[in-house]
Amino acid sequence: MRKGICPFSLRAQSQHRVYARGQIRFITRELATVDGSWTVTVTRDATGKELPVINGRGFELVQKKHGSWKFIATREMVIFGRS
Numbered sequence: 001m002r003k004g005i006c007p008f009s010l011r012a013q014s015q016h017r018v019y020a021r022g023q024i025r026f027i028t029r030e031l032a033t034v035d036g037s038w039t040v041t042v043t044r045d046a047t048g049k050e051l052p053v054i055n056g057r058g059f060e061l062v063q064k065k066h067g068s069w070k071f072i073a074t075r076e077m078v079i080f081g082r083s
Contacts, residue, residue: 017041019058030064038076055079 022036040054061073 032062032069034058034060034062 018039018041020037022034024032024034026032036058038056038058040056043051043054045051056076056078058077059075060071062069063072064070
């Protein structure tokens with residue numbers, strides 16, 4: 001990925017996302033943290049050129065309200081220079 005390009009601001013003609021849940025930690029019965037990893041593939045820029053695979057990690061704070069879980073806060077982090 002080129003420096004200074006935000007992968008989420010690109011207009012993707014088609015893309016494939018894979019999410020892998022890492023771990024859920026319950027703080028209370030109705031509040032939990034969720035962390036995991038994700039991969040975005042088959043992404044193209046505005047000219048149609050295929051972009052490299054983007055790997056990242058995510059962290060979410062979720063709260064159970066009226067029987068369903070809602071995102072309270074989320075942080076997505078792109079992994080650069082994996083070796």
